Every structure is written in C-alpha cells, then in structure tokens.
Amino acid sequence: MDWTRSSGILLHPTSLPGPYGIGDFGPAAYAWVDWLAQARQKLWQVLPLGPTGYADSPYASLSSFALNPLLISPQRLVEQGDLEAGDLADTPAFPSGRVDYGAVIAWKRPLLERAARHFLAHAAGDRHTAYDRFCAVHAAWLDEYVLFISLKRHHADVAWTDWPRDVALRRPGALARWQARLAEPIAVHRALQYLAHEQWGVLKAYANARGIQVVGDVPIFCAHDSADVWANRELFTLDEDGQPQFISGVPPDYFSETGQRWGNPLYRWDVMAERGYAWWIARMRAALATVDIVRIDHFRGFIAYWEIPADEPTAVRGRWVPGPKAAVFEALQRALGELPILAEDLGVITPEVIGLRERFDLPGMKILQFAFDEDALRASFGDYDRNPFLPHNYTRQFVVYTGTHDNDTALGWIEHCDPQERERALAYLGCDGRDFHWTLIRAAMASVADLAIVPLQDVLGLGSEARMNLPGTIGDNWTWRYTEGALTGPLAARLSDMVTLYEH
Numbered sequence: 001m002d003w004t005r006s007s008g009i010l011l012h013p014t015s016l017p018g019p020y021g022i023g024d025f026g027p028a029a030y031a032w033v034d035w036l037a038q039a040r041q042k043l044w045q046v047l048p049l050g051p052t053g054y055a056d057s058p059y060a061s062l063s064s065f066a067l068n069p070l071l072i073s074p075q076r077l078v079e080q081g082d083l084e085a086g087d088l089a090d091t092p093a094f095p096s097g098r099v100d101y102g103a104v105i106a107w108k109r110p111l112l113e114r115a116a117r118h119f120l121a122h123a124a125g126d127r128h129t130a131y132d133r134f135c136a137v138h139a140a141w142l143d144e145y146v147l148f149i150s151l152k153r154h155h156a157d158v159a160w161t162d163w164p165r166d167v168a169l170r171r172p173g174a175l176a177r178w179q180a181r182l183a184e185p186i187a188v189h190r191a192l193q194y195l196a197h198e199q200w201g202v203l204k205a206y207a208n209a210r211g212i213q214v215v216g217d218v219p220i221f222c223a224h225d226s227a228d229v230w231a232n233r234e235l236f237t238l239d240e241d242g243q244p245q246f247i248s249g250v251p252p253d254y255f256s257e258t259g260q261r262w263g264n265p266l267y268r269w270d271v272m273a274e275r276g277y278a279w280w281i282a283r284m285r286a287a288l289a290t291v292d293i294v295r296i297d298h299f300r301g302f303i304a305y306w307e308i309p310a311d312e313p314t315a316v317r318g319r320w321v322p323g324p325k326a327a328v329f330e331a332l333q334r335a336l337g338e339l340p341i342l343a344e345d346l347g348v349i350t351p352e353v354i355g356l357r358e359r360f361d362l363p364g365m366k367i368l369q370f371a372f373d374e375d376a377l378r379a380s381f382g383d384y385d386r387n388p389f390l391p392h393n394y395t396r397q398f399v400v401y402t403g404t405h406d407n408d409t410a411l412g413w414i415e416h417c418d419p420q421e422r423e424r425a426l427a428y429l430g431c432d433g434r435d436f437h438w439t440l441i442r443a444a445m446a447s448v449a450d451l452a453i454v455p456l457q458d459v460l461g462l463g464s465e466a467r468m469n470l471p472g473t474i475g476d477n478w479t480w481r482y483t484e485g486a487l488t489g490p491l492a493a494r495l496s497d498m499v500t501l502y503e504h
Contacts, residue, residue, distance in 0.1 A: 001338050001361050003397065007445055007452040007495075007504040008043020008215065009036060009459065010405065012058065012468070013071050014099055015481045021094035021104035023481060025199040026073025030206060032487070037210040039492035040499040044207060045215035045453050047405060049200070049290065051149070053225055055474045056101045059297070060223040062149065065141035065286045067196035069112050070104065076199055081122070082115040098479040116191035134194050140282065141227075146189040147175070148227035150182040159225040161242045168242055170230070200290070208292070215342065215453070216291030218283070220298040221248050221264035229265060235272060235279055236265040246307045249315040250347065254376050259315025260472070261308060269324045277324075277331040284332055292340065299343035299362075300353045302328060325352075329360050342399055342451075346370075358397075363451060366391075366400040368440055369413050372424040390428065391447035399451035402440045402458045405468040409457045410437040412464030437461045438494075445502045452504065459495065460486055 016023025016032060023029070036044060050061030051068045058068075074091075077083040092107055094100060123131060135142060148160070155163050166174035179186065204214055222228040222236075224244055229236050237246045244265040252259040272279065287294050301323055308318040333339055343357045345364040357364055370376065371389035386393045394400065402410050414422060414436045426432065431439045437458045444452040457466040460482065469477045498504070 001340055003363060003450045004042075005450050005504055006042040006213075007454075007499060007502075008041045008045060008212075009039075010045040010401070010453050010455045011482075012047040012405070012478075013049070014478065015456070015468075017096065017482060017484045017486075019091060019094070020074050020088075020108065021092070022070055022099045022101075022108070024071050024073040025196075025203050026075045029073075029203050033203070033207045033210060033212060035487040035492055036207075036212055038489070039495035040504075041495065042212055042504070043215055043293075043451070043453060044212050045295070046217065046291070048217045048219060052478075053223055056099075056478050057469075058217075058478065059219050061219075061226060062152070062223065063141070063145045063227045064218070064222055064283050065138070066145050066149075066193055066227070067200060067290075069192045069196050070108060072112055072115075072192070072196050072199055074108075074111060074115075077112075077115045077195070082119045082195070083111070087111060087114065096483050097481055098476075099481060101479070112192055112195075113188050116188045116195065119191050119195065120187055130198070131191070131194050134197060135190060138193075138286075141286065142190060142193060144231040145227040146186045146193070147179060147182070148230055149189050150185040151178060153185065154182060160230045161225075165241075168230075170233075197290075204291070213292035215293045215295060216287055217295045217297060218287050220296060220301045221262070221266070224263065224265050232279060235268055237268060238265060244310040247310050248301075248305065249308050249318065250306050251318055251320075252316055253348070256315075256472075259306070259318070261312070261315045266305065266307060266321075273324065273327060277328050280328055281332060281335045285336060288336065288340070293342060294340065295342040295344060297344045298347075299345050299357065299364075300347060300349060303350065303353045303356060326356060326359060329356070333360070361397070363397045363399050363449075366394060366398050366447075366449060367403060367407065368400065368444060369403045369407050369410070372421045372428070373418070374420075374424075391443055391449075394447050394449045396448055396450050398449040399453055400444045400447050400449040401452075402437070402444050402454050405455070406471050408464055408467050409455070409462050410440045411458075411461060412467060416464065435461075442498065445498045445504060456482060459491060 013025065013029060014023045016028040018024060018026060018028045048058040048061055049067050050058065050063050051066055052058055053062045054060045074083060074088055078085050078088065092103060094103065151163060151167060160168055167178050207214060233242060237244060239245050246266045248262045248264040248266055250260045303323050303325055304320045305323055306315065306318045307321045308315050339360055341362050343362040343364050345353055345357055366389055368389065371387060377387060403413065407413065408416065414425065414433060429439050429443055441454050441458060444454060466480050468480055
C-alpha cells in the first residue's frame with residue numbers, strides 16, 4: 001500500500017467532553033473533527049470501539065464486532081426522535097475531567113434501552129429499512145452477540161462459564177429456550193447495535209469528508225468472557241467446561257521478572273487454518289467497515305506467541321509456540337485485497353517478524369519515549385548497532401508516536417524518567433526541557449517516518465494526571481477526558497504550521 005505522508009492525533013471517543021459522563025458520538029465529536037481539520041491533521045486514531053468488560057478496558061471487549069453502546073450520544077437520540085428532551089432532565093452532575101464508569105452505566109444503560117424500545121416501536125420509512133438491512137448484513141455476529149449480552153445481563157454480568165451449564169456450553173435446546181425467554185432484551189440489544197453503528201457511521205463519514213481517516217485498533221487476542229469465545233469455542237484452547245487451557249502473555253524481561261500474564265485464551269490456529277481463517281477474515285472485514293486503517297496489537301504473535309498454562313500464576317513457565325505467520329495475511333489479502341494495516345511490532349522483535357511486516361508492506365511503530373532508555377533497549381535488542389527508536393535511524397514505512405495509550409504523557413515521562421534518560425533525551429533533542437511536549441511532537445513530525453501520531457494529552461501539554469492507562473494496574477485507567485475549551489485556535493495553528501514545515 002502506498003502510504004501518504006500524514007499526521008494525526010490519538011484520542012479515544014470516551015475522552016471527548018460533554019454532559020453525559022462519558023465521551024460519545026455527539027456534538028463534541030463533530031467539534032473535535034472540525035478542530036482536527038483546522039489543524040490540518042489527516043488521521044484520528046481511536047482505541048478498540050467494542051463494548052467493554054473487565055475493568056472497563058477497551059482491550060477486554062465483550063465482542064470483536066459490536067460497538068460500545070455507551071458511546072451512543074443521548075443528544076443525537078433526542079434529535080432523531082428516539083428520546084424526548086425531558087428524558088435528559090435528570091442527567092446527574094458527572095465529573096467533567098474523567099469517566100466514572102459505575103455512575104455512567106447506572107444512568108445511561110436504562111436511558112439507552114428506553115431509546116431502543118422507542119426505536120423498535122416507532123422507526124419507519126428509510127430508517128426502518130436501514131435497520132432491517134443492518135440486521136441482515138451483520139447477522140453472522142449480531143445474532144450471537146445479542147443473545148450473549150442478554151444472557152450476561154440476565155445473569156448479573158457474571159462470566160459465561162458461570163451461567164447454567166447447558167447454555168454456557170451452547171446446547172441447542174437451551175439456546176432455543178433462552179432465545180424465547182429473552183426475546184425482548186435481545187431485540188433491545190440488537191437495536192442498540194444499530195443505533196451505535198448509525199451514529200458512528202455518520203460521524204466517520206463527516207471525518208472522511210474533511211480529509212480525515214480513522215485509525216482503529218484490533219487486539220490480536222479476544223477476552224475469554226466475550227461473545228467471540230462463547231460462540232466459537234472450537235477456535236480457542238478451552239477445556240470441556242469452557243475454561244482456558246492455555247493463555248496469552250509475554251515472558252519475563254527487563255520490565256518484569258515474572259513476565260505478563262494477560263489471560264486471553266489462545267487460538268487453535270490449526271482449526272483456523274482448516275476453515276480458511278474465516279473468523280479472522282470476518283473480523284477484519286468488520287473492522288475495515290468501521291474504520292479506514294487498522295492497527296493490529298501484538299503483531300509479533302503471528303510469528304510466535306507465549307503460551308502459558310492457565311493454572312500458572314505468572315508468565316514464567318510458558319513457551320514460545322509458532323503462529324500462523326504469513327498464512328493468515330495471505331488469506332486476508334485474497335479476501336479483502338489491499339491491507340491498510342499498521343503493525344504494533346514492539347517488544348522483542350525477530351528478523352522473522354520484520355520480514356512478515358515488510359512482505360505485506362505494513363508500517364511498524366516507533367515510540368520516541370523508548371529511544372533514551374539504554375538498559376531497556378539492550379534487554380530487547382541485545383548489543384544493538386543502531387538505536388531503532390531514534391529518528392535518524394527510521395525509514396519511511398513506520399508510524400512514529402511520542403507515546404501511546406500505555407505510556408505516560410510526554411511531560412509526565414520527562415519529569416519521572418531516570419536522570420540519565422532525561423539527560424540523553426534533552427541532549428539529543430537539543431532542548432532544556434521547557435515545552436518538552438512540543439519538542440517531542442516536532443521530533444515526531446520532522447522524522448522521515450511517513451506517519452506521525454500524537455496523543456492529544458501531549459498536544460495539550462498535560463502531565464501524568466492525564467495518563468490513559470498504566471499497564472498491569474486496575475483502577476483509574478481509561479477514564480481521562482479533556483474539558484470544554486481545551487481545543488483552541490492557537491493549538492490548531494501550531495500543528496498546522498508543522499504540517500506545512502514537515503510536509504504532512
């Protein structure tokens with residue numbers, strides 16, 4: 001694929017401002033797109049857009065195909081006639097700078113379900129036709145998801161392995177009984193998916209019309225507690241009770257003596273291959289119908305992945321197991337044509353990983369914050385000849401970030417990093433630390449990499465309080481929101497000037 005030199009901003013929709021406790025697809029999203037266009041940015045990167053499960057993480061989605069109903073705009077529902085203005089009169093006084101997921105879910109779920117029931121009862125004309133078409137086109141995943149989520153809500157949101165055994169293991173008679181018993185919530189959840197896709201489709205079209213492409217995110221693995229795993233148990237390493245036999249993670253390294261135990265069930269790649277990788281083709285087709293470009297998280301797992309026995313408390317006693325390698329991408333290319341994919345190729349990367357990425361012309365990732373920790377670099381690359389994260393060593397086919405959703409902000413990082421790292425960074429970048437975030441943004445934009453993406457927190461010059469996620473922790477992650485008035489004309493002009501200067 002021919003990648004045009006472009007720059008953009010990383011911002012998940014939950015981080016948009018607004019009165020309803022969580023960012024959504026409403027007016028603030030359109031104002032955001034307008035500001036991106038004013039700043040002459042061509043890319044808007046988001047995190048996975050699926051319904052969140054454990055710890056509200058978008059990387060632990062309840063479905064690889066569905067959208068998160070919490071992103072539906074109540075204001076748009078009023079404009080579309082699915083809610084009355086009075087339905088929003090009791091909106092709580094939510095905090096403006098963060099998402100309180102418990103409070104948002106308690107207020108917004110009943111509101112959205114009321115809107116869905118009204119839609120089902122009153123939708124007519126073109127909108128009803130569009131709904132029928134949506135249900136038909138997406139039936140392969142939609143029917144399974146709406147049954148799954150209805151069962152999950154009925155059983156107090158516990159994991160599917162804790163449901164009654166007959167429906168947990170999908171015995172046909174049990175499925176038929178529950179479909180009849182939960183017919184009303186199933187219809188509601190189907191309508192919610194339509195409303196979410198309807199609003200997102202209009203917003204994405206608005207962005208595209210202003211020359212902005214949306215970069216989405218596909219985690220390589222699925223959450224165990226998801227419609228994907230429940231409906232396709234034969235594709236995953238599960239025992240007869242549906243529990244994982246082996247789980248994902250990464251081995252011990254410089255960053256963790258016990259490695260990382262992610263907990264996702266692993267794929268049965270042999271079964272995937274026998275079926276022509278049909279599930280992966282369906283997943284990527286759905287993703288590319290939702291966004292313009294897809295970032296695949298943990299790309300190196302297609303070459304080899306760390307297999308951990310599920311009963312192990314840490315990732316220490318795992319092993320490397322070969323992945324499907326090029327076969328899955330060959331299948332994707334045959335089915336979908338050109339692959340607008342970014343490869344998250346971070347971690348311990350082998351020549352085989354690089355070869356797979358280059359074979360399919362997939363840009364890799366460079367993180368500027370990683371360039372100055374020599375101990376970490378040696379742990380990942382051994383006695384390297386050239387530091388792969390310093391801009392003077394880049395080639396064109398990369399996307400460079402100041403940091404990602406898993407990093408501290410630029411100002412938080414330079415404040416808290418090791419003194420030697422700080423010294424190396426300031427010397428390399430030729431600055432004294434003042435306005436460091438703009439120095440790092442300039443380095444990203446000025447690099448030879450075709451694509452440059454910056455988290456909004458760095459554009460706004462925020463510190464560690466605005467960090468999106470601290471890996472390995474549970475608590476205040478995924479909650480940050482920017483506030484009304486943060487996006488200014490001078491900020492847009494500064495980015496626009498860099499677009500001119502560095503030909504983005």
